[in-house]
Amino acid sequence: MFPERKVLLVVNPISGDVDKDIVFEKVIETAEAEGYDLRIYSTTGENDMETVREMVENINPERVLVAGGDGTISLVAQAIHGIDVIMGIIPVGSANGLAMDFGVSGSVAQATEVAFGTNFVEIDAVSINGEISLHLSDIGLNALLVKNYENSDVRGKLGYAKEMLKTLSEHENFRVQIKTDQEIIETDALIVIIANAQKYGTGVTINPAGDMSDGFFELVIAKKLDFIETAKILAGNTDFNPEIMQVISVQKAEITCPDKEAHFQIDGEYKGLVSKLEAHIISKYIKVAIP
Numbered sequence: 052m053f054p055e056r057k058v059l060l061v062v063n064p065i066s067g068d069v070d071k072d073i074v075f076e077k078v079i080e081t082a083e084a085e086g087y088d089l090r091i092y093s094t095t096g097e098n099d100m101e102t103v104r105e106m107v108e109n110i111n112p113e114r115v116l117v118a119g120g121d122g123t124i125s126l127v128a129q130a131i132h133g134i135d136v137i138m139g140i141i142p143v144g145s146a147n148g149l150a151m152d153f154g155v156s157g158s159v160a161q162a163t164e165v166a167f168g169t170n171f172v173e174i175d176a177v178s179i180n181g182e183i184s185l186h187l188s189d190i191g192l193n194a195l196l197v198k199n200y201e202n203s204d205v206r207g208k209l210g211y212a213k214e215m216l217k218t219l220s221e222h223e224n225f226r227v228q229i230k231t232d233q234e235i236i237e238t239d240a241l242i243v244i245i246a247n248a249q250k251y252g253t254g255v256t257i258n259p260a261g262d263m264s265d266g267f268f269e270l271v272i273a274k275k276l277d278f279i280e281t282a283k284i285l286a287g288n289t290d291f292n293p294e295i296m297q298v299i300s301v302q303k304a305e306i307t308c309p310d311k312e313a314h315f316q317i318d319g320e321y322k323g324l325v326s327k328l329e330a331h332i333i334s335k336y337i338k339v340a341i342p
């Protein structure tokens with residue numbers, strides 16, 4: 052008999068367009084081969100964080116696997132924070148930016164192998180106005196795109212292109228003041244990114260200095276740009292460019308928009324208009340399995 056090694060699989064049945072049966076097949080097969088007792092929770096969209104936390108406390112698994120998009124990964128991360136367990140990611144969302152930053156972007160089979168593997172890192176999180184960001188959050192242009200896309204009735208690439216054009220015509224630069232322990236920056240900005248990671252889901256590296264385990268996050272400040280450069284940023288066609296962007300590594304910062312409120316998004320979820328943000332790093336937030 053194997054000792055009681057348990058693994059919990061959390062699946063979001065509606066994320067992305069991957070058939071979840073492939074996930075079940077692969078995880079059941081691997082759990083059997085590795086001698087794990089497998090439990091499965093399918094998210095409902097209601098009180099999932101509390102339910103996952105209770106299940107982890109009751110079952111006491113060695114690992115929690117998450118099959119979903121960034122939203123589900125973030126939810127599970129918050130549910131297991133403070134509990135000694137490793138999270139394994141099986142990216143089956145529509146964008147999967149977080150998984151890409153961990154080098155998990157292949158097939159369900161590859162991701163499952165990594166999720167059950169022995170390598171892991173302890174990653175930081177950024178607390179922004181009391182909410183948790185694991186990946187990339189921002190105020191300004193991209194947050195407006197996230198808002199427009201959430202409200203759009205056309206999904207997929209076509210819907211995205213349509214909302215990009217709308218966003219380009221609507222967006223306005225804004226005045227921002229950034230206070231850190233080292234300096235105060237005041238500028239007109241197109242976007243201010245609060246970055247724990249390096250890449251957006253498109254694969255574009257917006258924050259080359261990003262290291263999710265270094266106890267710092269970056270502020271990437273893109274100043275006023277012409278239409279073409281703005282469109283490139285929005286389309287994810289521009290890597291970090293020091294001529295038009297400034298980046299600073301910090302452990303905490305206060306961001307104020309003194310003249311007018313700016314659109315705000317956390318890890319791909321629109322959060323409304325804000326005039327002030329307080330951000331600080333929480334180091335070693337959770338353990339994540341990596342290749």
Ligand SMILES: Nc1ncnc2c1ncn2[C@@H]1O[C@H](COP(=O)(O)OP(=O)(O)OP(=O)(O)O)[C@@H](O)[C@H]1O
Pocket residue numbers: 063064065066067093094095096097119120121122123124143144145146147148319
């Ligand atoms: N059973 C369910 N029915 C409806 N909504 C659900 C259900 N389970 C979870 N949700 C919702 O799914 C959303 C999270 O989706 P998730 O981020 O995992 O996938 P996605 O949107 O396809 O991917 P991505 O974030 O990569 O774009 C949350 O808003 C959550 O409330």
